[in-house]
Amino acid sequence: MHVVMIGTGYVGLVSGACFADFGHQVTCIDKDAGKIEGLKAGRMPIYEPGLDTLVARNVQAGRLAFTTEAAEAVRAADAVFIAVGTPSRRGDGHADLSYVHAAAAEIADLIDGFTVVVTKSTVPVGTGDEIEAIIRERRPDAEFAVVSNPEFLREGAAIDDFKRPDRVVVGLNDERARPVMTELYRPLFLNETPIQFTDRRTSELIKYAGNAFLAMKITFINEMADLCEAVGADVQQVAKGIGLDKRIGGKFLNAGPGYGGSCFPKDTLALVRTATDAGSPVRLIETTVAVNDARKKAMAAKVAAAVDGDLAGRTVGVLGLTFKPNTDDMRDAPSLDILPALQALGARIQAFDPEGVAEARHLLPGVDFRPDAYAAADGADVLVIITEWDQFRALDLERVRTLMRTPVLVDLRNIYKPADVRALGFRYASVGRA
Numbered sequence: 001m002h003v004v005m006i007g008t009g010y011v012g013l014v015s016g017a018c019f020a021d022f023g024h025q026v027t028c029i030d031k032d033a034g035k036i037e038g039l040k041a042g043r044m045p046i047y048e049p050g051l052d053t054l055v056a057r058n059v060q061a062g063r064l065a066f067t068t069e070a071a072e073a074v075r076a077a078d079a080v081f082i083a084v085g086t087p088s089r090r091g092d093g094h095a096d097l098s099y100v101h102a103a104a105a106e107i108a109d110l111i112d113g114f115t116v117v118v119t120k121s122t123v124p125v126g127t128g129d130e131i132e133a134i135i136r137e138r139r140p141d142a143e144f145a146v147v148s149n150p151e152f153l154r155e156g157a158a159i160d161d162f163k164r165p166d167r168v169v170v171g172l173n174d175e176r177a178r179p180v181m182t183e184l185y186r187p188l189f190l191n192e193t194p195i196q197f198t199d200r201r202t203s204e205l206i207k208y209a210g211n212a213f214l215a216m217k218i219t220f221i222n223e224m225a226d227l228c229e230a231v232g233a234d235v236q237q238v239a240k241g242i243g244l245d246k247r248i249g250g251k252f253l254n255a256g257p258g259y260g261g262s263c264f265p266k267d268t269l270a271l272v273r274t275a276t277d278a279g280s281p282v283r284l285i286e287t288t289v290a291v292n293d294a295r296k297k298a299m300a301a302k303v304a305a306a307v308d309g310d311l312a313g314r315t316v317g318v319l320g321l322t323f324k325p326n327t328d329d330m331r332d333a334p335s336l337d338i339l340p341a342l343q344a345l346g347a348r349i350q351a352f353d354p355e356g357v358a359e360a361r362h363l364l365p366g367v368d369f370r371p372d373a374y375a376a377a378d379g380a381d382v383l384v385i386i387t388e389w390d391q392f393r394a395l396d397l398e399r400v401r402t403l404m405r406t407p408v409l410v411d412l413r414n415i416y417k418p419a420d421v422r423a424l425g426f427r428y429a430s431v432g433r434a
């Protein structure tokens with residue numbers, strides 16, 4: 001199959017490279033000439049484990065190409081994927097669809113012969129209808145079908161998530177698209193991955209409902225963590241105890257500083273807006289959004305409490321800034337709320353992150369960025385773990401203690417065992433554990 005991917009962000013680049021690895025002929029298109037030049041030279045615009053070798057392998061095999069020129073590839077394509085960004089619109093939290101609409105118009109002008117136009121971007125219910133209308137208006141003669149095929153990949157595990165997904169969802173209103181989509185995902189069919197065919201609006205909603213449910217699950221366990229602290233219980237045991245019930249499941253029950261990233265905050269907000277506009281409010285998700293926002297800010301008070309309530313003039317070492325490990329992504333990272341809140345309480349901050357510092361420098365003024373974890377601990381009154389990078393699990397805590405002015409550790413990801421850390425002479429606070 002000839003596949004075109006419009007947009008080389010996280011979803012577009014990973015999906016494009018994986019479709020090429022499935023044996024399809026893939027062209028990735030982006031307006032950003034610098035990005036395309038970089039990709040041609042083997043430079044990845046994002047940090048994602050394994051992506052560089054996957055791209056190199058498929059470029060070498062002649063199955064994957066990068067260009068800023070859409071015309072030729074779109075004309076030859078069996079399927080054109082729209083994988084451009086859908087950021088939150090300033091002010092109202094609705095998804096900003098201007099890039100999606102622009103891509104639809106561009107596709108309309110170029111398609112030749114029956115073409116399946118697929119949205120991989122996360123788009124509000126009804127966007128497929130809009131794309132269809134845009135193309136139909138510009139090209140009344142065009143032969144095409146618009147399909148919704150949401151992507152569920154997680155950053156840091158993106159390639160594996162694409163190639164071994166729990167399911168593939170395909171929303172279509174035109175049966176001509178079915179054999180094309182089936183052929184595209186043939187290797188997954190052979191894997192016995194469930195492929196759910198449904199209508200387009202339902203598919204669009206599945207993506208939002210899935211992300212909102214996961215965000216709600218995390219928020220639920222975070223509130224249980226606070227309750228555990230208040231009543232003297234252990235949230236990890238609570239998570240295990242409820243997670244063993246197959247109806248609940250044990251995943252996404254790690255308490256922490258609140259969810260962040262490029263999807264959950266944006267998609268929960270967009271779902272709230274869509275539902276409100278449709279006259280069918282989703283109050284659980286409204287509350288999830290509010291609870292999560294408040295939580296991120298409240299983490300500063302937790303750090304203050306660990307040093308008897310006073311952070312004025314104190315030095316806080318911070319380990320981890322990205323919204324989760326194995327990414328350089330700072331979008332809606334909890335650190336962006338926590339660090340300014342610590343500064344507002346009078347703290348000086350020295351921080352380290354393995355991949356996020358380049359981006360964090362622009363986002364976190366007044367922070368002293370350090371070259372490694374020990375340098376972040378050096379002279380600190382309290383050390384806070386915000387992101388659970390593996391290297392922080394393997395710290396030489398004896399060394400950390402001797403470096404710090406006072407040995408206080410606040411572990412917002414529960415990566416250490418309280419007894420172990422306390423035995424080493426630390427004062428230790430974590431999330432939802434007495």
Ligand code: UDX
Nearest residue numbers: 151152153154155252253254256259260261263323324
């Ligand atoms: C998410 C969805 O998992 C994915 O299916 C969708 O396509 C995009 O959004 P991603 O944002 O890459 O993926 O990261 P994810 O691993 O889901 O984590 C999101 C946030 O939730 C992170 O801030 C993470 O730290 C937090 N989280 C996750 C928790 O606090 N506890 C958990 O148990 C799980």
